[in-house]
Amino acid sequence: MTVGGASLLYLSRDDVAGLGLPMSDVLAAVEESFRLKGRGEVGLPAKIGVEAGGGAFAHAMPAFVPAAGALGVKWVGSFPGNPARGLPAVSGLIVLSDPATGLPTAVMDATLVTALRTGASAGVAARWLAREGAAVAAVVGCGVQGRASLRALAEALPGLREVRCRDVHESASSSFVSELSAELPGLEFRVCDSAPEAVVGADVVVTAIPMDGGRPPLDAGLLVAGALAVALDYDAAWTAAAMAECDRLVTDDLSQTQATKAAGAHLAGLPVIDADLGRVVAGLEPGRRDAAQRILCLNLGIATHDVLTARLAYERALAAGAGTRLPL
Ligand SMILES: NC(=O)c1ccc[n+]([C@@H]2O[C@H](COP(=O)([O-])OP(=O)(O)OC[C@H]3O[C@@H](n4cnc5c(N)ncnc54)[C@H](O)[C@@H]3O)[C@@H](O)[C@H]2O)c1
The missing domain is CATH 3.40.50.720 (NAD(P)-binding Rossmann-like Domain)
Known part of the structure; x- marks a missing residue:
C-alpha cells in the first residue's frame, strides 16, 4: 500500500557524484549550519552510536534546520578495516523528510555528502x-x-x-x-x-x-x-x-x-x-x-551539516531530473 500516492527520490552514490556539488556551495551551507546552530535555531541532539568492534562504529544523526526547511537523519558507519577490503571507510544513507508532513522525500547515499x-x-x-x-x-x-x-x-x-x-x-x-x-x-x-x-x-x-x-x-x-x-x-x-x-x-x-x-x-x-x-x-x-x-x-x-548538504543535493537532483522515484 502506498502512502497517499506519495513517493521519494532515491539517489545512489553515482547519482550524488553526478550532481557535481561544488565545494564553494557546500562551504557556504556548512558555514550557515554553524551560524544557525550557534544561534540555537536548529534541532540537533548529540549523535548516538554503537561500537562495532576493532575501532568500527555506526552513528544515527538527526537534525532539523527550520530556516532551510531541512529535516533528516544520517545513518553512517566508520569501519577502519574497509579500505583493505576495497570498500570506503565511511559509508551510509541519509533520509530527508518534508518538514510540513514528516513524509520522507529522499533517500541518498551518504558517502560523498559526508566527505564534502x-x-x-x-x-x-x-x-x-x-x-x-x-x-x-x-x-x-x-x-x-x-x-x-x-x-x-x-x-x-x-x-x-x-x-x-x-x-x-x-x-x-x-x-x-x-x-x-x-x-x-x-x-x-x-x-x-x-x-x-x-x-x-x-x-x-x-x-x-x-x-x-x-x-x-x-x-x-x-x-x-x-x-x-x-x-x-x-x-x-x-x-x-x-x-x-x-x-x-x-x-x-x-x-x-x-x-x-x-x-x-x-x-x-x-x-x-x-x-x-x-x-x-x-x-x-x-x-x-x-x-x-x-x-x-x-x-x-x-548532523545539521549533513541535512543542509543533502538538501543541496536534493534540490540539484530535482532540477536535473536525476535519481529514481520510489513509491513510499
Ligand atoms: N569528523 C567527521 O565529521 C568525520 C566524518 C567522516 C569521517 N571521519 C573520520 O575521518 C577519518 C578518515 O576517514 P576517511 O574516510 O578519510 O578514511 P580513509 O581510509 O579514506 O583515509 C584515511 C587515511 O589515513 C591513512 N593513515 C592511517 N594511519 C595513518 C597515520 N598514522 N598517519 C598518516 N596517515 C595514516 C590511511 O592510509 C588512509 O589513506 C576516520 O577516522 C573517520 O572516522 C570524521
Whole structure:
C-alpha cells in the first residue's frame, strides 16, 4: 500500500557524484549550519552510536534546520578495516523528510555528502580560526576526508601556497598529490616522511586518520605558535599532551563533544573545551584572540551539516531530473 500516492527520490552514490556539488556551495551551507546552530535555531541532539568492534562504529544523526526547511537523519558507519577490503571507510544513507508532513522525500547515499561536509567543516574552522595570511597547510591522512578538506582549505584560505601531506601508505599520498595538484595548480605539494615533519611549521593542520586505537602520531611540541589544528578523527592523531598544550580548544558542538566523551569509547584525555565553533561563526564568542595562539578545533561532525548538504543535493537532483522515484 502506498502512502497517499506519495513517493521519494532515491539517489545512489553515482547519482550524488553526478550532481557535481561544488565545494564553494557546500562551504557556504556548512558555514550557515554553524551560524544557525550557534544561534540555537536548529534541532540537533548529540549523535548516538554503537561500537562495532576493532575501532568500527555506526552513528544515527538527526537534525532539523527550520530556516532551510531541512529535516533528516544520517545513518553512517566508520569501519577502519574497509579500505583493505576495497570498500570506503565511511559509508551510509541519509533520509530527508518534508518538514510540513514528516513524509520522507529522499533517500541518498551518504558517502560523498559526508566527505564534502566534513571537508567543509575544516574549511570553516580555517576561515574563522586560522591566523591571518595562513600559507602552509598540512594534511595527515590522505584519504577521502583529507582530500575534501584540502579542497575546502583552498576555498577558505586565500593565502594558501604550500601543502604538506603525510600518509602511512605511499600510494595514498602520491594519488593525493596527482589528483589535487591537477585540480589546484596554484599550490606547491610536498610529501612528508612522517606526521611531525608535515606539521612543524604548518599554519593549518588537518588530521583525518583511522580511529583504530593506535598511538596518536602527533605529540606535544609540534604545533608552532599561531597554528590551527583541525582534528576530524576525534583523538586519533594528537596525544592528550599535545591537546593540553593548545591555548584554545574549540569544537563543532560542545554538548555533542561532552556527550561523546561521557560515552567513554573516545576522547578520554580531552582537556576542557573553551569554545563552540557555531557560536564563534554566529559572532557570539571570540575565535582566535591573537596571532600567536595555538588552537585545536575538534570537529566530530554534526548532523545539521549533513541535512543542509543533502538538501543541496536534493534540490540539484530535482532540477536535473536525476535519481529514481520510489513509491513510499
Ligand atoms: N569528523 C567527521 O565529521 C568525520 C566524518 C567522516 C569521517 N571521519 C573520520 O575521518 C577519518 C578518515 O576517514 P576517511 O574516510 O578519510 O578514511 P580513509 O581510509 O579514506 O583515509 C584515511 C587515511 O589515513 C591513512 N593513515 C592511517 N594511519 C595513518 C597515520 N598514522 N598517519 C598518516 N596517515 C595514516 C590511511 O592510509 C588512509 O589513506 C576516520 O577516522 C573517520 O572516522 C570524521
